[in-house]
Amino acid sequence: MFFLVTFVLMGSVLAVLWKTRTIFFEDKYDFIRQLSSKLSASTARLAQEKLSELQNNMALFVSTRESLKKIRSGKDLNKVLFERNPQFLAVSVQKSKDKVWETEWIQVTEDAEKNWGENFSETIFRSLNYSTLATGTIQLNRVADSKGNPYFVLSFLADLKEENQEGKLSSVVAILNSTFLSDIVKDFKGDLNTVFLVDNKGYIVAHPIDDQVGTENLKHPVIQAIASGRESGSGQFRLPDGEDVIANFNPVAGTNLYMVITTPEKQAFLAARDLIITVITFGFGFLIIGSVLAFIVSSRITKPLNELKEIASVIGSGDFKTEVNIVASDEVGELAKSIDKMKVSLLERDEKIEHSKMALVQSEKMSAFGQLSAGIAHEVKNPLAGILGHAQLAKSKAKDPELAKHIDMIEKETRRTKEIIENLMKFARAEKPELSPTDLHETVSRAVDLVDHQITLQGIKIIRDFKHVSQANANSNQIQQVLLNLMMNAGHAMENCQTKELKVSVEDVG
Numbered sequence: 001m002f003f004l005v006t007f008v009l010m011g012s013v014l015a016v017l018w019k020t021r022t023i024f025f026e027d028k029y030d031f032i033r034q035l036s037s038k039l040s041a042s043t044a045r046l047a048q049e050k051l052s053e054l055q056n057n058m059a060l061f062v063s064t065r066e067s068l069k070k071i072r073s074g075k076d077l078n079k080v081l082f083e084r085n086p087q088f089l090a091v092s093v094q095k096s097k098d099k100v101w102e103t104e105w106i107q108v109t110e111d112a113e114k115n116w117g118e119n120f121s122e123t124i125f126r127s128l129n130y131s132t133l134a135t136g137t138i139q140l141n142r143v144a145d146s147k148g149n150p151y152f153v154l155s156f157l158a159d160l161k162e163e164n165q166e167g168k169l170s171s172v173v174a175i176l177n178s179t180f181l182s183d184i185v186k187d188f189k190g191d192l193n194t195v196f197l198v199d200n201k202g203y204i205v206a207h208p209i210d211d212q213v214g215t216e217n218l219k220h221p222v223i224q225a226i227a228s229g230r231e232s233g234s235g236q237f238r239l240p241d242g243e244d245v246i247a248n249f250n251p252v253a254g255t256n257l258y259m260v261i262t263t264p265e266k267q268a269f270l271a272a273r274d275l276i277i278t279v280i281t282f283g284f285g286f287l288i289i290g291s292v293l294a295f296i297v298s299s300r301i302t303k304p305l306n307e308l309k310e311i312a313s314v315i316g317s318g319d320f321k322t323e324v325n326i327v328a329s330d331e332v333g334e335l336a337k338s339i340d341k342m343k344v345s346l347l348e349r350d351e352k353i354e355h356s357k358m359a360l361v362q363s364e365k366m367s368a369f370g371q372l373s374a375g376i377a378h379e380v381k382n383p384l385a386g387i388l389g390h391a392q393l394a395k396s397k398a399k400d401p402e403l404a405k406h407i408d409m410i411e412k413e414t415r416r417t418k419e420i421i422e423n424l425m426k427f428a429r430a431e432k433p434e435l436s437p438t439d440l441h442e443t444v445s446r447a448v449d450l451v452d453h454q455i456t457l458q459g460i461k462i463i464r465d466f467k468h469v470s471q472a473n474a475n476s477n478q479i480q481q482v483l484l485n486l487m488m489n490a491g492h493a494m495e496n497c498q499t500k501e502l503k504v505s506v507e508d509v510g
Contacts, residue, residue: 010286017275033234036246039193039248040250043259046184047184047252050183051154051254051255052138052254054087057085058088058091061085062158062160062172064081065105078108082109089151091172091174092105092121092125093105094130094170096169101130103125106121112175116145117146124153125173133171137256138154138254139256140255140256141153142201143175144214152176152214153175154176155174158171178214181206182207192263192264194262197259197260198258199256199258200227201216201227202216202218204217221238221247222247232250233249243265244265245263246262247261247263315343318350324339377425385418387414388411388415391410391411391414392411437471438471438474441506443474444466445464448487450480450484451484454488454491455502459500463503463504464505465504467507469506483504487504
């Protein structure tokens with residue numbers, strides 16, 4: 001009972017805790033999604049502001065070059081331009097002429113030109129597809145040098161005017177190092193959330209881990225969603241390593257970049273899991289303590305119950321004389337008294353069953369005797385038919401009256417014997433107890449005929465008092481069996497009587 005109570009209590013606590021956990025997880029999940037959405041939107045605005053600042057610096061770079069190229073040239077011009085804009089490694093202006101983009105000029109830092117070699121920047125600028133640019137947007141493309149080092153190319157459309165000429169559509173392009181946006185996401189390194197920037201082709205533009213910048217990770221489910229063309233989204237995702245995360249991604253306005261924020265579910269719901277583990281640990285502790293107490297207390301209770309079990313087993317094996325010697329004032333004592341009463345009742349019933357068995361054996365003997373008698377009667381009936389036939393034949397040929405008298409007696413007694421045998425066969429025949437209109441006069445007469453000889457041999461006089469009675473709805477064979485048993489019993493009862501008379505009467509009493 002202690003164990004049961006503890007178990008039910010633990011089950012109730014766990015059920016409530018599980019429901020609380022479900023509500024907590026759902027609430028925490030919605031909270032993380034909303035927080036991630038706001039954080040994603042705010043960091044996306046930071047990235048947009050950073051890119052807009054770079055766009056302005058690139059425009060300033062172009063205007064400054066146009067102003068300084070008249071008074072400075074060569075390395076001197078290059079030095080002045082890049083000292084003011086150290087984030088740029090190369091800057092170029094591409095002009096559109098008859099839908100064909102041509103390089104108007106390129107400025108490359110001295111260190112970058114040494115590392116890249118000749119024509120690297122020009123090849124990069126010519127390989128870009130400027131037709132995808134739209135007015136008012138910024139496009140970022142990932143490139144790599146011969147050693148595989150990643151760089152990013154920033155480009156936008158501008159309407160540049162030259163002296164005494166109309167403005168022509170141009171594209172201002174700049175090559176930047178891979179860490180130019182790292183300050184946006186560096187504050188999230190090692191935090192619960194992971195914030196990073198990717199382009200629409202799946203390349204990571206900014207990441208708290210420097211080694212991830214410039215890499216393509218199309219196995220990441222969020223990056224897959226971005227590369228497939230989804231503009232934004234949030235939900236649960238499973239990373240390639242099997243870790244489940246809650247992720248949110250939003251586009252950076254006016255660019256081909258997306259800000260992504262992921263939160264590991266394991267860390268987000270760590271407190272709830274710790275709470276569940278703590279409660280389960282304490283619950284199992286209480287369950288063990290309750291089980292020990294239950295064992296100690298129940299051992300005192302179950303000892304007399306085990307004794308009663310052994311007594312019941314002995315009684316069940318058929319020994320109804322065993323003693324029930326357990327004395328107690330509680331429910332166990334009441335049970336012991338009930339078992340003792342049951343033992344007495346079973347003993348009485350066993351004696352009755354034994355008497356019934358003996359009666360059944362006797363009944364089976366009588367049944368077998370009846371079947372045997374029926375068989376013998378059937379065999380005797382055939383010779384009697386022959387005797388009767390020959391007696392009738394001899395009677396028809398006898399001319400001596402005295403002889404005819406004797407033959408007539410033979411015929412009469414043969415008929416009587418045959419009738420007795422037929423009654424015996426009817427009596428022994430097994431039939432269903434069906435009721436039908438029955439002549440009780442005839443039925444009783446046949447029953448008396450069956451025992452007449454045996455009763456007479458015992459010196460008993462049979463007195464027949466048969467009056468006329470109407471037919472009754474009965475079973476003739478069963479009534480004969482009852483009368484036969486009564487008359488045989490009566491014959492046995494009169495063995496020591498001086499006057500032996502058996503009166504059988506039939507009368508209608510309404």
